[in-house]
Structure formats: structure tokens, C-alpha cells
Amino acid sequence: MQKWKRGSWLVAMCATLLLASACGNNGNSTNNASQSAGNAESSAPSSASASTQTESEAPEGKVTITYWNGFSGSDRPVLEALIKKFNSSQDQVEVKMEIMSWDVLYQKLTTSSASGQGPDFIAFGPENIAKYYDLGVIAPVDDFYSNSMIDTTLLPKGYDQLLHYKDHFVGFPMNYFAHALYYNKDMVKNAGLDPEKPPTTWDEMADWAVKMTDSKKGQYGMTLPSGWVYIPQLMWANGGDVIDYQTKTSMINKPEAVAAVKYWTDLVLNKKVAPAPNSDNLKMFASGKLGMMFDGPWMSPQFKAAKVNYGVALMPAGPARQVTFGAGLSMHLTSKGAKDEKIKNAVYKFAQWWFEKDTQKEWAIKIGFPPIRTDLASDPEIIEENPDLKIFMESANIGQPWLVGIVNSGKILSEVFQKYFDQILMKKADIQSTLDQASADLDKILATER
Structure with a gap:
């Protein structure tokens, strides 16, 4: 029997909502209450935490930055490969990534942030921004945008709502979807x-x-x-x-x-x-x-x-x-990461690389999701690999997030x-x-x- 699975990045959005969204265990698209974050996707890891570290130690001279997320499904190996590619593409920044179930991630984030520990940057859904910004867990990143490190005109219509809170930019684009x-x-x-x-x-x-x-x-x-x-x-x-x-x-x-x-x-x-x-x-x-x-x-x-x-x-x-x-997931600089200028700039460098055309094409082709850049909407390589993405990229133009x-x-x-x-x-x-x-x-x- 076919085993129905959801993209694990979507589970990030669902995991904290305590309500079913498009992530139900029984296949019902929107009607399953998630009693805990870990049961939002039937294919999510059953263990409390599934961590990965792309490198045990950063080469000498590189700034090491820690990245937490819950991409624990079929998108995990794709992300791991991209992180490895970034680490080997330059000699300034080394990303050390930890992947865990979303419920564990939020538990660890709250406790570790209170003690000044935790990651330098993190990925999660827009419904978490207000909570964690008000708690002082994530930091504003206005200078990333004032320095034009990415071209925001290339983002899907309405996506900037996922990056703003209280008149500040508070995140970097990672991915986006529309029904x-x-x-x-x-x-x-x-x-x-x-x-x-x-x-x-x-x-x-x-x-x-x-x-x-x-x-x-x-x-x-x-x-x-x-x-x-x-x-x-x-x-x-x-x-x-x-x-x-x-x-x-x-x-x-x-x-x-x-x-x-x-x-x-x-x-x-x-x-x-x-x-x-x-x-x-x-x-x-x-x-x-x-x-x-x-x-x-x-x-x-x-x-x-x-x-x-x-x-x-x-x-x-x-x-x-x-x-x-x-909706979609965004990446966020933590207050811990923002305290060190070298760490902050290293996170900015990775966020900039993530937005590049080649990175977005590889991510889109290998996981079957639309790229975050609208200028790739007609890319023949992406469409040939997955013709359905043409409709989903057009859907991004009429997509509206909420909450x-x-x-x-x-x-x-x-x-x-x-x-x-x-x-x-x-x-x-x-x-x-x-x-x-x-x-x-x-x-x-x-x-x-x-």
C-alpha cells in the first residue's frame, strides 16, 4: 500500500499549531488535531531527536555557525548535501547543522535560549515569529536588507509578510508554497x-x-x-x-x-x-x-x-x-547569534547563498517544491523535471498567509x-x-x- 508522506518542512508550520493542517496522520488534509508536535506527520522520525552535524569541526580560519531545523523527511538528504556544498564552496563560513523533530526543537529552543545557548540561526514557520521575537529568542535583521544582500523584488507576492514583525525585518527567505x-x-x-x-x-x-x-x-x-x-x-x-x-x-x-x-x-x-x-x-x-x-x-x-x-x-x-x-518557512538569526558580529555576518552570507539561483534550482528540482525566486518561474530545467511546479509557481502570485x-x-x-x-x-x-x-x-x- 502506498504510504502517504508530507514534506517535513511543512510539518514545521503545522507542528506548533496544535491543530491539523495539511499534515494529518490519517491522510485527512486539514482535520486532524496535532496533540503534540511530533505526530504532525506520519513519516516524521519516531525518536525524540534525529540530529545531524555536517562537519565535526570547522577548518581553521572558518567561522562556525550552528543551524537548527526539523527537515527530517525526504528533504533531509537534499538539505544536508546543500549545506556540505556551501561549506566546501568558500573558506570563510562553516555551517554546523542539527536536524531534530520539531517538538524537540521548540523545547530545546526555549530552554537553551534562556541560558544563552542554542543555535545561531533557525528555521520555522511564520506562526512562530511573534512568539519568539517577543521572547527575545530571534533578532531583527534590518541591515541585511538595507545592504541589499538579496533582491526582494524577486520574492513571491506577499512573502515579505513572512519576514516582518513590529516594523522590523526578522527573517530570511527559505521556501514558500501555495495551494x-x-x-x-x-x-x-x-x-x-x-x-x-x-x-x-x-x-x-x-x-x-x-x-x-x-x-x-x-x-x-x-x-x-x-x-x-x-x-x-x-x-x-x-x-x-x-x-x-x-x-x-x-x-x-x-x-x-x-x-x-x-x-x-x-x-x-x-x-x-x-x-x-x-x-x-x-x-x-x-x-x-x-x-x-x-x-x-x-x-x-x-x-x-x-x-x-x-x-x-x-x-x-x-x-x-x-x-x-x-505560507513557507523562513530562517531567523537568534539573539545569541546576533551578539557576535562575525557570527551574524556568517549567517548573512549563508542566507545570501541560499537565495542564489543555482541553490534554489537544486533545492526545487530535488525536493519538488517551487523555488523562492520568481525569476525562476519559467526555468525550463525546473519545469521539465516537474511540470506541476509551473502551476504552483503561478499560485504563489495569489497566495496569502495568515496569522x-x-x-x-x-x-x-x-x-x-x-x-x-x-x-x-x-x-x-x-x-x-x-x-x-x-x-x-x-x-x-x-x-x-x-
């Missing part, structure tokens, strides 16, 4: 639809979902789990949002947001176009029982390996705009999204009154951040 629409071409054909003309609007996608649904065969047109990835992007597409980031107040029960939830839950609950929220959506899609699903580039290699006849398209546009969920700069992001996900959207999708609770209560709870959480 797209996967569809099963065989199911599309059997429903009398054209697989070469995927839906471009909500109404077209809804029509496809209805036509591909056959409850007698246990076959469904699409999925809409209750997790945080799907719901916000549907609200955005209808002109709404979850949070007003300027005032730090809830928008989850505003008319645009409510209308979006009503539109899609009507399809799910009344027209029965989706399986139960706890279903194994990935397995269903691969076996021809699920017509469409939103997901990231990490699924393409797995569907290819399973010989699924699938297509990938941009997220269909909503009534207000075309938008999708986008950036929100300290209590994990609490919002578990106490608002998991709780109330489960009530709507699993218990058929009234949408307006449920979102009113969700909004009240969300405002209580946000009040601590104003």
Missing part, C-alpha cells in the same frame, strides 16, 4: 466533463463537485474538512477575512465570511459532495473516490508514484477575488477553528450563531495582543 486544485482526470471524464478545462470559478467548481458525486458508489466530488487551511481562503475569496490585523479584532462572523461558509457547507451537508471530515482524503483521491482536493506541491510526487491520472490547476476564483493559502504576527495562533486554531467548524460540518450547527460565538471567543484571544 492549488488537484483533480482526478478519470473521475472528471466519467462525469462528462473536460479534464483539460478545469474550473476557474466557485460555481464551476461546485458544478464539478456535484457531477462527480455518486453516493451509491461512495464517490465524492470534493473535500471540505474543517481545518484552518480551507476555511480562511474561502472567506478571502468572498471578500471577507478572519481577523482585522490592524485592530486585532475578529471578522469571522461578518457577512462576507458567513456567506462563504454557507455556500460551501450547503454543498457538503445538503448536496453531499464531500466525505466525512475524518475520511482518508488522500487515499480516496488516489483510488478514484474523490474528485478534487486543495493541497500543496508535496502531493505531486506521491500521486505520480501511485500512478494517479491527475491534473493541477490554479485555485478557482471566488466572487471577490482569486486567492489561495500560501502572521499573532502570538496566540495555536490557541486560535484549537479553540476557535477546530471547535466551531467541527460543530458546523460534523454537527450541522447553525452557521450564523456558531460564527457569532466563534467571533466572541476569537476577540477574547485577540484582546491580549492589542
Whole structure:
């Protein structure tokens, strides 16, 4: 049986959220609560920590910098090889990398930082920035950008949100992804639809979902789990949002947001176009029982390996705009690393090298993720290796992150999204009154951040 695995870098983003995202153990894209960071990915190491050190000792004259991350999946050997390549490419900086499970990483980061120990730089998702910046764990890096060490105009639209906090640059770009629409071409054909003309609007996608649904065969047109990835992007597409980031107040029960939830839950609950929220959506899609699903580039290699006849398209546009969920990991200089000018400059040198074309091409080709640079969007070598990346690189232009700069992001996900959207999708609770209560709870959480 095919073993479904998620890119481990994505687990970094999911690991601290205490809620399922696109990392569920049972294959459900967005509906699995992560009770601990280590169970966010079924393929993550079971041991408490899996460390690697690229070099035992730096050659004489080189500045050694320590790098912590949780790239413990199939991307691990690729990153290790790139670190080794960097170390041998110049005689100034030696990166000593330690890879461990994400739960161990966060535990170690908190305790080691309190004692002035820990890494010189680290990688994690944007939901961690506010927390660790306020704790004094990571440092501002404004001079990296004021000295134009990378060309920020080459970053995907909106990516700068992942690098800013409290009017400071606080990170360096590492990778980025945005969701797209996967569809099963065989199911599309059997429903009398054209697989070469995927839906471009909500109404077209809804029509496809209805036509591909056959409850007698246990076959469904699409999925809409209750997790945080799907719901916000549907609200955005209808002109709404979850949070007003300027005032730090809830928008989850505003008319645009409510209308979006009503539109899609009507399809799910009344027209029965989706399986139960706890279903194994990935397995269903691969076996021809699920017509469409939103997901990231990490699924393409797995569907290819399973010989699924699938297509990938941009997220269909909503009534207000075309938008999708986008996020990624960034690297961060720690306060420990910032105390030593040589260490800081060495981290800057590595961050600059990571952004170079050749590095990004090798990373993208070998792990199957879009490069962070938009000027590589049409690179023939990348597209030839993985044609799906063309769509995912285009998706980056409509990608939108969220909960950036929100300290209590994990609490919002578990106490608002998991709780109330489960009530709507699993218990058929009234949408307006449920979102009113969700909004009240969300405002209580946000009040601590104003």
C-alpha cells in the first residue's frame, strides 16, 4: 500500500499549531488535531531527536555557525548535501547543522535560549515569529536588507509578510508554497466533463463537485474538512477575512465570511459532495473516490508514484477575488547569534547563498517544491523535471498567509477553528450563531495582543 508522506518542512508550520493542517496522520488534509508536535506527520522520525552535524569541526580560519531545523523527511538528504556544498564552496563560513523533530526543537529552543545557548540561526514557520521575537529568542535583521544582500523584488507576492514583525525585518527567505486544485482526470471524464478545462470559478467548481458525486458508489466530488487551511481562503475569496490585523479584532462572523461558509457547507451537508471530515482524503483521491482536493506541491510526487491520472490547476476564483493559502518557512538569526558580529555576518552570507539561483534550482528540482525566486518561474530545467511546479509557481502570485504576527495562533486554531467548524460540518450547527460565538471567543484571544 502506498504510504502517504508530507514534506517535513511543512510539518514545521503545522507542528506548533496544535491543530491539523495539511499534515494529518490519517491522510485527512486539514482535520486532524496535532496533540503534540511530533505526530504532525506520519513519516516524521519516531525518536525524540534525529540530529545531524555536517562537519565535526570547522577548518581553521572558518567561522562556525550552528543551524537548527526539523527537515527530517525526504528533504533531509537534499538539505544536508546543500549545506556540505556551501561549506566546501568558500573558506570563510562553516555551517554546523542539527536536524531534530520539531517538538524537540521548540523545547530545546526555549530552554537553551534562556541560558544563552542554542543555535545561531533557525528555521520555522511564520506562526512562530511573534512568539519568539517577543521572547527575545530571534533578532531583527534590518541591515541585511538595507545592504541589499538579496533582491526582494524577486520574492513571491506577499512573502515579505513572512519576514516582518513590529516594523522590523526578522527573517530570511527559505521556501514558500501555495495551494492549488488537484483533480482526478478519470473521475472528471466519467462525469462528462473536460479534464483539460478545469474550473476557474466557485460555481464551476461546485458544478464539478456535484457531477462527480455518486453516493451509491461512495464517490465524492470534493473535500471540505474543517481545518484552518480551507476555511480562511474561502472567506478571502468572498471578500471577507478572519481577523482585522490592524485592530486585532475578529471578522469571522461578518457577512462576507458567513456567506462563504454557507455556500460551501450547503454543498457538503445538503448536496453531499464531500466525505466525512475524518475520511482518508488522500487515499480516496488516489483510488478514484474523490474528485478534487486543495493541497500543496508535496502531493505531486506521491500521486505520480501511485500512478494517479491527475491534473493541477490554479485555485478557482471566488466572487471577490482569486486567492489561495500560501505560507513557507523562513530562517531567523537568534539573539545569541546576533551578539557576535562575525557570527551574524556568517549567517548573512549563508542566507545570501541560499537565495542564489543555482541553490534554489537544486533545492526545487530535488525536493519538488517551487523555488523562492520568481525569476525562476519559467526555468525550463525546473519545469521539465516537474511540470506541476509551473502551476504552483503561478499560485504563489495569489497566495496569502495568515496569522502572521499573532502570538496566540495555536490557541486560535484549537479553540476557535477546530471547535466551531467541527460543530458546523460534523454537527450541522447553525452557521450564523456558531460564527457569532466563534467571533466572541476569537476577540477574547485577540484582546491580549492589542
